[in-house]
Amino acid sequence: MHFHGTSRINEKGHLEIGGCDTTDLVRRWGTPLYVMDENLIRRRMRQFMEAFEATDLSFQVAYASKAFSTLAMCRLVEEEGLFLDVVSEGELYTALAADFPAERIYFHGNNKTPSEVARGLDAGIRLFVADNFTELHLLEALARERGLRVPILLRTTPGVEAHTHDYIQTGQEDSKFGFDLGSGQVQEAVRQCMESDILHLEGFHCHIGSQIFEVEGFRLAVAKMAELVRHCREQFGFHTEILNLGGGFGIRYSEGDEPLEPVRYVEAIAQAISQAFSEEERPEIWLEPGRSIVGEAGTTLYEVGTIKEIPGVRKYVAVDGGMNDNLRPALYQATYEAILANKADCEPEETVSIAGKLCETGDMLIWDAYLPAVESGDVLAVGCTGAYNYSMANNYNRMPRPAVVFVADGRSELVVMRETLDDLISQDVIPERLKRKTIPASS
Ligand SMILES: *Cc1c(COP(=O)(O)O)cnc(C)c1O
Numbered sequence: 001m002h003f004h005g006t007s008r009i010n011e012k013g014h015l016e017i018g019g020c021d022t023t024d025l026v027r028r029w030g031t032p033l034y035v036m037d038e039n040l041i042r043r044r045m046r047q048f049m050e051a052f053e054a055t056d057l058s059f060q061v062a063y064a065s066k067a068f069s070t071l072a073m074c075r076l077v078e079e080e081g082l083f084l085d086v087v088s089e090g091e092l093y094t095a096l097a098a099d100f101p102a103e104r105i106y107f108h109g110n111n112k113t114p115s116e117v118a119r120g121l122d123a124g125i126r127l128f129v130a131d132n133f134t135e136l137h138l139l140e141a142l143a144r145e146r147g148l149r150v151p152i153l154l155r156t157t158p159g160v161e162a163h164t165h166d167y168i169q170t171g172q173e174d175s176k177f178g179f180d181l182g183s184g185q186v187q188e189a190v191r192q193c194m195e196s197d198i199l200h201l202e203g204f205h206c207h208i209g210s211q212i213f214e215v216e217g218f219r220l221a222v223a224k225m226a227e228l229v230r231h232c233r234e235q236f237g238f239h240t241e242i243l244n245l246g247g248g249f250g251i252r253y254s255e256g257d258e259p260l261e262p263v264r265y266v267e268a269i270a271q272a273i274s275q276a277f278s279e280e281e282r283p284e285i286w287l288e289p290g291r292s293i294v295g296e297a298g299t300t301l302y303e304v305g306t307i308k309e310i311p312g313v314r315k316y317v318a319v320d321g322g323m324n325d326n327l328r329p330a331l332y333q334a335t336y337e338a339i340l341a342n343k344a345d346c347e348p349e350e351t352v353s354i355a356g357k358l359c360e361t362g363d364m365l366i367w368d369a370y371l372p373a374v375e376s377g378d379v380l381a382v383g384c385t386g387a388y389n390y391s392m393a394n395n396y397n398r399m400p401r402p403a404v405v406f407v408a409d410g411r412s413e414l415v416v417m418r419e420t421l422d423d424l425i426s427q428d429v430i431p432e433r434l435k436r437k438t439i440p441a442s443s
Pocket of ligand 1: 064066067108207209210211246247248249288289290291292387
């Protein structure tokens with residue numbers, strides 16, 4: 001397992017994060033436990049901000065809150081001066097409840113409900129990223145009712161799809177998101193905005209993929225978007241003020257992954273921008289990283305329970321969590337690495353597979369982990385679980401969601417309480433007719 005941020009092995013031979021011995025964290029907060037390295041989260045945000053500050057671009061960096069959205073996380077984002085991208089009323093509500101300033105929030109999503117649009121308008125968020133024609137009409141109608149003009153970006157699908165190590169160009173992108181560039185849908189949307197006294201179009205958005213390890217896809221996206229910007233100026237006299245190039249910057253889940261530093265992506269984008277635009281037509285550049293801000297900062301701690309060896313086949317080591325707290329391996333074969341936190345200085349000597357405790361054969365966290373001799377009661381630490389783990393957590397098998405703690409400088413602080421059994425039934429209702437009858441005492 002790669003040691004990210006402040007993770008290290010301490011004098012006792014235990015995994016330490018943020019100056020906290022993970023075996024102490026387990027004793028204090030229980031397992032499974034999401035541990036977030038606060039200083040690493042802050043460092044990643046600063047790396048994006050500082051990389052832009054070193055260019056001559058106007059910019060905003062937004063944290064894509066879907067990767068990990070909690071009140072305390074919103075506070076970190078606010079303190080570091082980033083914008084926040086939300087994709088639902090729940091994420092918006094979380095941000096506002098954390099006193100995140102509305103003028104630094106913008107709203108994404110391919111099916112914003114009337115209630116979501118209304119809440120965003122009433123809160124006075126910075127803008128909406130409009131995804132389709134239905135939504136343009138909805139935004140216009142609800143803003144008109146309120147006597148408002150609504151600032152928007154148009155989400156486009158530029159026909160560039162980036163994958164981890166390469167990218168593909170697709171003529172017509174088959175995606176549920178955004179206005180298609182190739183077929184002229186974007187141009188039609190621009191025309192509708194130009195004719196509207198309510199829709200205030202400020203620019204365009206695209207997001208080319210996730211867990212991207214190279215810069216070529218971003219360069220290509222800039223070139224495509226520059227073409228669109230030029231076209232809209234010539235055809236409609238429209239001046240693009242903002243170009244949002246999305247997120248998707250890769251992180252190191254496994255030793256084989258070789259992500260670039262945030263500064264490399266920003267430099268490549270800045271270079272592509274200065275090539276594609278003259279100084280006076282250069283838009284403000286927005287990015288919206290999610291995974292690369294929080295992913296490497298997260299570690300999940302589990303307690304090892306049962307161990308089952310099938311001679312000559314495989315040794316299964318089961319932990320007290322699984323696909324309810326980390327859905328990604330089951331959802332898309334995501335790979336993770338782990339160590340034994342209480343034996344972090346011991347030599348690995350056996351290959352085992354880490355199973356969850358949920359009732360699905362597919363509930364496997366890691367196939368073939370190379371670990372020191374594993375015993376029941378050991379603490380297993382799975383690295384790189386900060387993004388799309390807590391945010392995808394669920395209650396399958398009526399498993400309570402784990403607690404989340406921030407660690408930094410030897411301190412650990414609870415930021416999400418562990419769900420209780422009462423929490424699990426708190427929304428359940430028994431209709432009167434199904435309630436257990438008290439049997440009248442026989443006389
Ligand atoms: C998911 C998403 C992001 C963040 O992606 P990461 O891979 O976590 O950086 C940014 N923008 C949009 C539109 C997204 O859907």
